[in-house]
Amino acid sequence: MNSERHTENEQAWVTAQQSDLSDIGFEQVTPDRNAGLLKQLEHELSPGHPIYGISANVLGAFSGTDDILLKLDTEVEGARYALVHLTWGGTQTPPWPSTQLISDLDEWLESVMPSPEQMAEINKFNEARRRREQRRxxxxxxxxYLFMVLVIVTLFLAFMTQVKPEWFGL
Structure with a gap:
């Protein structure tokens, strides 16, 4: 199976799993961002790293973290995918950047998805955060509004202290 066919399969998988993936912060990347992330990855990898020198394509990135999900063009230790945590520093010494090799995307997704109990806690936390933000x-x-009232009262009092009784015929 050629690389282009693999990429189509992975994109179909990403599309089919979009709801679950978005729950864990996964975002598809534009071609420009893909190129930038691959350039950064190449900059960070050094000889001795498990995926050093292997061509890859970014399937997506995770918001709030520096993790990227890669489709590897060559199998590494039985894995065709890798989750890499970019450091955004210079060239790293293995095992950095930290890398999780993934042989099956469905199993990996199941392993990182929160349980229903964890999801309930996450939703509870997010709702509390939303209420706090709304109160803030x-x-x-x-x-x-209080500041504006204070400014208006101050201006009114300043004006009134300058009023002369003769202005009102007194």
């Missing part, structure tokens, strides 16, 4: 925004707006 409301307090910020309230602070702005």
């Amino acid at each position: 925004q409301q307090l910020s707006q309230l602070g702005f």
Whole structure:
């Protein structure tokens, strides 16, 4: 099977798993970002690293981390995929950048997906964070309105101290 066919298979898998992948922060990458990530990977790898010198294609990246999911053009220790944590530093000494070799994408996805109990905790945490952010925004707006009232009262009092009784015919 040629590399182009493999890439089509992986893209179909990514599309089919998009919901679960997005739950764990996976994002597909543009061709420009793909090229940039591969350049950074090449910059970080050095002889002795398991995937040094192997051509690859980025299937996606994970938001909030520096992890990228790679489709390897050559099998390494029975794996055709790798999850690499980029350091964004210079050339690294093996075993860095840390790399997890993956032989089966479905098994890997199942292993990283949170259990229903963990997902409930994650949702609870995210809901609490959303409520805190909403309260923070409301307090910020309230602070702005109070500041504006203070400015208006200050200007009014400053004006009133300058008022002369004769202006009103007194």
